[in-house]
Amino acid sequence: MPRLNTNDDGRTFTPPSAEETISHPAFASVIWALEPHQQGTVEVAKGRGGPVKIAWEIHGDGPTKVLFIMGLAGIKTSWQRQTKYFGHDRSNEYSVLILDNRGMGDSDKPIARYTTSGMAADIVEVLDHVGWTAERDFHLVGLSLGGMIAQEVAYAIPTRLRSLTLMGTTAQFESGPAKSWSDAMWQRLSFVIPKSEDQSIFDTGRKLFPEEWLAAPDDAASLPSPKTTSRCGPAPGTPDGEYRTFDNNFQRFQAQELFKKRHASWFTQQGFLCQLIAAAGHRKTPQQLKTMADRVGRERILVMHGTVDNMITVPNGEKLIKHIEPGMGLIVEGMGHAPIMDRAEWLNALLEERFTAWGKL
Structure with missing residues (x-):
């Protein structure tokens, strides 16, 4: 069984197995029952090898529009901390658009060569479909592969964006301290080397989050409450409608991954590989970033x-800041790849403050 080193004194944490987590009382409610205000699918890419159906949801009906684009192998529910915060707790202020990129979730999973520019074109068609077409109409937030796609969306329709937030992403995929072409290729191949399910989720968790956070008790601060009047429905599968906590943060992440992989058609290895190829092939030149x-x-x-x-x-983010020269560039000490989970409260407050400031421009 793999272990995590939790601090400098050598103490270790042994993650639970998949079977232990699936049997946990909190597993049935790991995906929060956040009812969309609008939802549907739209056929895109009809002249680009399609049609491809893209599943989308809008949470909230407020005037401030926000589009979140998820990363590699992520699905709509990966944003649930942000969806609840903006689209439910503040539904009179925000309208939150989330979607499944081609290859994942409820969207189609064609076996083809995916590109970030093609996936961005899918999203532009979704935006057209839901009527988010005005000048300076919406805030765009992209994480990881979603940040690469967001760069392409911003390059294609720059004046329709009210703002652009890029998190944990790059202008050209470089993962790890590769010293040569062969090192870089080996790091990319590490994503597809066959592993046990437990080992695969464990390795992914260590790439996404600080080990100290993974080993810490489950942070339930953002959990929906069945006693509120928001659109959070009762927790599915729990007799009393309660959202229960897991034993630690790793187990909550593990449960989300297991739920996704066991849900019929949400995750396929082919879709994952097609998205990985899109990430590996993404490239925006310094001039393109400047123009954007x-x-x-x-x-x-x-x-x-x-x-x-x-x-x-982090050198990838530093390069983006250098070439884009954004109004705000943050290199955050101690932060991992996915602050949407391990720093959700801080991130949501930061985004809310920025949305307010950008809304005044």
Whole structure:
């Protein structure tokens, strides 16, 4: 069984097995019952090898529009901490658009060569479908592969963005301290080397989050409450409608991964590989980034990266900040790859403050 080192004194943490987590009382409610205000599918890419059905949801009906784009192998529910915060707790202020990129979740999973520009074109068609077409109409937030796609969306329709936030992403995928072409290729191949389910989720967790957070008790601060009047429904599968906590943060992440992989058709290895190829092939030149920033407006751009991001290392974020010269560039000490989970409260407050400031421009 793999272990985590939790601090410098050598103490270790042994993660639970998949079977233990599936049997946990909290497993049935790991995906929060956040009812969309609008939802549907739209056929895109009809002249680009399609049609491809893309599943989307809008949470909230407020005037401030926010589009969240998820990363590699992520699905709509990966944003549930942000969906609840903006689209339910503040539903009169925000409208939150989330979607499944091609290859994952409820969207189609064609076996083809995916590109970040093609996936961005899918999203532009979704935006057209839901009517988010005005000038400076919506805030765009992209994480990891979603940040690469967001760069392409911003490059294609820059003046429709009210703001652009890029988190844990890159202009050209470089994962880890590769010293040569062969090192870089080996790091990419590490994503597809066959592993046990337990080992695969364990390794992914260590790339996404700081080990201290993974070993810490489950942070239930953002859990929905069945006693509130928001659109959070009762927790599915729990007799009393309660959202229960797991034993630790790793187990909550593990449960989300297991729920996704065991849900019929949400996750396929082919879809994962097609998305991985899109990430590996993404490239925006310094000139393209400059052009994008000129047209979006640098004062409307936030680039954020963590110093302990083990999925896309911090030099990638530093390069983005150098070439984009955003209004706000943050290199956050001790932050990993996915602050949407381990720093959700801080991140949500930061985004809310920035959305308010950008809304005044």
